[in-house]
Amino acid sequence: MKIAIVGAGSIGGLIGTHLANAGRVQVSTLARGATLQSLQAQGWRLRSPDGDLQTPARASDNPAELGMQDVVVLAVKAPALAALAPRLGPLIGPHTVVVPAMNGVPWWFCDRVPGFEGCRLSSVDPHGVLAQHLPPSQTIGCVVHASATTPEPGLVQHRVGRGLILGEAWGGRSPRVQALCDVLADAGFDATHSDQIRCDIWFKLWGNLTMNPVSALTGATMDQVLADPQLLAFCSQAMWEASRIGARVGCPIEQSPEERLAITAKLGAHKTSMLQDVEAGRPIELDAIVTAVHEIGTALAEPMPAISALLGMTRVLARRKGLYPAAGSPAHLAAPGSATPCA
Helix, strand or coil: CEEEEECCCHHHHHHHHHHHHHCCCEEEEECCHHHHHHHHHHCEEEECCCCCEEECCEEECCHHHHCCEEEEEECCCHHHHHHHHHHHHHHEEEEEEEEECCCCCCCCCCCCCCCCCCEECCCCCCCCHHHHHCCHHHEEEEEEEEEEEEEECCEEEEEEEEEEEEEECCCCCCHHHHHHHHHHHHCCCEEEECCCHHHHHHHHHHHHHHHHHHHHHHCCCHHHHHCCHHHHHHHHHHHHHHHHHHHHCCCCCCCCHHHHHHHHHCCCCCCCHHHHHHHHCCCCCHHHHHHHHHHHHHHCCCCCHHHHHHHHHHHHHHHHCCCCCCCCCHHHCCCCCCCEECC
């Protein structure tokens, strides 16, 4: 099996290092800049509570040099994917499986949801580029339950978690998902074959929806956010709204927001990925995590005052810092002839 990791940051580096170290598959990575230079000079490098790893890496900034793959793991930040997708053609053949190991709502999430036929999520695929270059029929959904950072280019610091949930985009079980789960399990991951991956995606999003933007707005770690009664109540309200939206698109959630936030509290003084991006001056994943939920809720005429307020506040903050496109920018304008937006 040939597997290419697109984006060798924290999650891409975590997956790539363990796969390369296991030696069961041929692993390569598409990277750039200082990360590419580090990988070519020093290979995959990982620091972990379980011990450090370092193993040779095949890395390039040219997809044609890596060639057609059996599996392409997308481990980039959501704002970067639209510009990158058209370049991935040399990696993707008719039988290649694409695995977006990314946060938030993916571009294909509503494709077969009753009432959403023929529309697209303009929040995550404004020009229809992702649907064009990354066929949903070749996509395996993925949810990552792991925390890692990159203290320097090409070096991954693994904090906690090795969970990877994988499943066919439209449910059921398949040999190709099981084969990939077996490879990942052999590399040391807690790989789960899900027959309802959309529900798994929505459930993780349900927690990220509030913690990520609230931490970015306040600069606070998760324990500090959850220690404030008013902020806790606000997060719970937004989660109730998202729970109702999820139920209407086939992704019901049985937990209450309070039960979920109690689990989140156990992570302690943790900085969310969105807060880390704000502090580092990187574009934030607001659209995949919050705007997409708002778009779906708007299409369903579902009341969501808390989500609306959270989206507006975070968007203003990000635009003021230059981390999110300005209103009316090309990034948020639909291309002529593209599918109708959902909302």
